[in-house]
Amino acid sequence: xxxxxxxxxxxxxxxxxxxxxxxxxxxxxxxxxxxxxxxxxxxxxxxxxxxxxxxxxxxxxxxxxxxxxxxxxxxxxxxxxxxxxxxxxxxxxxxxxxxxxxxxxxxxxxxxxxxxxxxxxx
Numbered sequence: 769x770x771x772x773x774x775x776x777x778x779x780x781x782x783x784x785x786x787x788x789x790x791x792x793x794x795x796x797x798x799x800x801x802x803x804x805x806x807x808x809x810x811x812x813x814x815x816x817x818x819x820x821x822x823x824x825x826x827x828x829x830x831x832x833x834x835x836x837x838x839x840x841x842x843x844x845x846x847x848x849x850x851x852x853x854x855x856x857x858x859x860x861x862x863x864x865x866x867x868x869x870x871x872x873x874x875x876x877x878x879x880x881x882x883x884x885x886x887x888x889x890x
Contacts, residue, residue: 771831774848778825778856779818785860786810786817792861793868805878807871813864820863821856829855 790796790810799809808816826832829852 770846770848771834774831774846775822775825777848778821778829778852781853781856782821782860782863783814783818785821785857785862786813786815786864788857789813789817789861789864789868793865793872795868795871803878805871805874807875808867812867816867817860817864821859824859825852825856 787810790813793813795807795810795813797807797809799811800807830847834846
């Protein structure tokens with residue numbers, strides 16, 4: 769059946785979108801932790817992008833009507849279109865951007881706290 773191959777292609781396209789996000793966000797480093805701040809790096813962006821694309825495709829793609837258990841109507845076509853490829857890449861970028869934004873938000877909060885503490889000291 770073609771569904772596993774299509775799901776794999778969606779994962780790859782979403783992962784590519786996550787990698788694009790890592791490039792755009794200058795987040796090309798391996799995952800690491802600095803004190804209380806965890807940065808997932810490019811690997812985290814790729815994984816989150818791939819999963820986000822698969823979930824989005826499963827919810828809103830043409831395969832949303834395909835039964836996992838039971839029978840599917842015979843008029844459901846199994847195809848992977850150019851629009852779905854583009855949608856998977858864009859979803860991967862968006863998913864990776866959410867991850868990057870959370871890490872940046874925590875780093876900014878830490879830097880702000882350190883600045884406030886430094887300004888309080890005489």
